[in-house]
């Protein structure tokens with residue numbers, strides 16, 4: 001079963017086409033990670049999925065419906081998206097920003113109900129932000145801010161979570177905290193997680209499915225065992241990788257690499 005399907009999409013900016021004729025199905029209830037070099041179109045693809053960008057042709061299908069034909073709230077009740085660069089309006093506190101995640105579930109008057117407060121408190125708790133709850137976003141470190149955005153996406157309580165580089169700005173322990181939280185949400189609640197990660201070893205360790213892109217095209221997709229091979233990493237990143245087995249997940253990891261001769 002697919003959580004959503006990208007069908008023969010072409011996506012770009014003004015007259016420049018970045019992605020042409022890309023099709024991929026995101027497996028439901030799994031963790032999928034998109035990898036690929038800077039500028040290959042990973043964020044552009046996620047922008048089309050989240051409707052920030054309109055596809056020039058093709059479509060993204062959610063439950064069999066073309067996503068651009070669905071209402072904003074309807075989509076937001078099913079998928080939460082954490083973009084790569086997000087700026088909070090100035091003056092907002094952690095609690096206020098996280099509460100924005102409840103927008104798709106509110107009626108026209110916009111007042112928070114008990115259920116909304118429960119989700120907000122839960123999201124703040126699981127992202128370890130309890131002590132910063134009433135602090136303005138400006139008074140947080142980059143890593144803490146990143147966790148506030150993740151909390152906002154969690155408060156949205158969607159079956160699909162899409163995160164563009166969720167571990168940016170985070171130190172090693174906080175990166176693992178977030179990835180373990182996503183793993184838990186996937187295992188315990190069956191949520192579909194789609195993310196872009198630069199750390200190939202995290203991608204391999206935490207994903208059921210990986211999608212490798214280059215120059216706007218899909219190069220290979222499948223399990224970490226299938227994707228994390230020397231020849232794929234050479235094709236995608238132009239690196240000669242030494243592959244070993246992760247002692248924690250038993251999935252392949254790249255323990256060192258060098259640039260291939262150009």
Ligand code: ADP
Pocket residue numbers: 013018036037038039040041042043044045
């Ligand atoms: P990735 O997420 O893989 O690093 P992006 O999807 O951000 O790559 O970018 C893919 C290509 O699209 C790059 O060449 C980038 O310069 C271009 N691009 C990204 N955003 C814009 C924009 N707003 N306007 C024009 N070109 C853009």
